[in-house]
Amino acid sequence: MNLIKEKNHSVSQIQKKKTIEPILSCENLSKQYGDFHALKDCSVKVFGGDVFGLLGPNGAGKTTLIRLLLGYLHPTHGRATVLGLDAESESVAVRRLVTYLPGDARLPRHMRGDGVLKFFAEMHPLGDLQRSRNVADRLELNTKTRVAFMSTGMRQKLALAVVLGPQTPLLILDEPTANLDPTVRAAVLQCVLEARDEGRTVMLSSHVLSEIEETCNRVAFLRRGRLVHELQMIDLAQRHRMTATTVGDSINVPPELSDRVTVRLNPQTKGNTIVQLDTAGDLKPFLKWIDTLSLSNIRFEPYGLRTVYDSVHSGELVSIGETSE
């Protein structure tokens, strides 16, 4: 709950922080393996102070996009710049300014937890061992254990402590809360918000929609290697869906509301019709209009990320915010 409050509070701050030059920019970025397009014509911009969410089913191209940004993969077409540096030819310089948590972070098994923190803190020019140790303490991780004897969750915590140590301008996290219990998940999301408040930019890939809703101010949806939709979370906050039952078979929308509402009618066998209204903007004028309709069983719900995600996943186009397709 605190997270949501904090998010709403800081949206305007984030808008202010945005600079004209993007921190991260992709232009028609593509990666092809034979006939298979892992990523196709992906163009996206992330601005300073953004907590940018990447959403999409497995194999959608989220990790491919991240790996292209860090120079693990060479693009087939297009180019990407991170903090003004070319992601392919200047990848070492890019990684000096970016910390990255892989989706499946594996660490040297022969080392102890503290040894791993020390190793990575020494390797990165912005590495901060004390900060990494503090994160490990916060995540309740015993760093005396050898990595080989750590559980999957412990290893994930250790990797997070490694990644959250250096104070880089950009932080890329690929499924950071995988394998973590709810308490630690909340702590990790808090770390993400703290990074944002420190003026850092965060790119976050996750399957957990609630996490994206809690932390991100912008979200991009990928499907089958394409960036199919992009939205500002602030737009989503003003969207609602009303479901109700009526006896009629049509509804007249007042002209002043017609551009802010989508009506769907679903006739039932008993002569009733299910009405679904998707609204955009302030609910007040809609409530007056809805009161004039002879509706029953009225139910309002926020138009959550789940709805958008399902629409994108099923291939429908959604008319919220920016759309890249």
Added chain:
Amino acid sequence: MNLPLDRVLLKKYVGQSMLLFCSCAFALFAFAWVRVWVVSLLDMGQFQTILEQFRDFEKFAPIEFDSLFTYPGRTGMTYDEPIVILCVVIWAISRGSDVVSGELGRGTLEMVLSQPISRTRLLCSHAAVSITGLALLCIFVWAGIAAGIYTTSVSETVPTPTIRIPFLEIDVPMALGEPAKQTLALSDRVDVEIYAASTFHLFAFGFFVLALASFLSSIDRYRWRTVGATVAIYIAQLVMFGLGKATESLSYLLSMTFFSCYKPQKMTSMIGKTDSLWSPWSLTQPINETSLPPLYYPLILIGLGMIFYGAAIICFKRRDLPAPL
């Protein structure tokens, strides 16, 4: 010149390979020492009788049998012992195969390369540790031989004075009874320094295998496949060497196998023949009419190894690094 080495990575690779190094070093040192001691147990006369039985197979031997009737020759055979070769090959293949496909398979490359370190730097740091380890292993063989030579004594039959009967050309012993025996230190018969060139050959041999394994590792993603490919090439080359030695019609195979460049015993016998410790280091004086100067052979192995390392750097820099499975 600024070497592309990373101190932290060097430390990590040393730690990773320490157990294998200590095991191989102990095995090589102890074996070389014990082997020299075993040489002292065999009476030279008996050894000669045994070897004479196998004259037909002399062509398979790395050097002519006559060289083996001397203590330096028999001690020098250590460099062709399967245990010595095996330990060096185990080190070379296990370290070489680890550099890319090993780290990829374990999933640790992702985290290491998320740090601001170039792929060339990573490969060179790994190579520095592996090559230094290999050099030390070769020195351990030499040290084991030295330890054996300085701690072993041999018992020799003192030649009985004879008198030659004119016209009949028959040597008649001047004393009757058991021939006298004398005990003397092996170091009186064998100079440790004569094995410097053989040690260098062993290093060159190991370097070639190490570089080959590193190259195959740099283009692969599975360590088991890298090890399999390296062993397959090694066995194929060994078979070619055996066939080339076996029949005249297949002798051309000898010029196509790297085993032809491994001549540690030849170096020992060269010193015996020329009475010069420097003769194996010549770049101008051929071993015999049909061969190259002796230093060419290890340099060919080292040169090929350098080519493999160069190819490994190029391939590693150009390739895409897949996410861990």
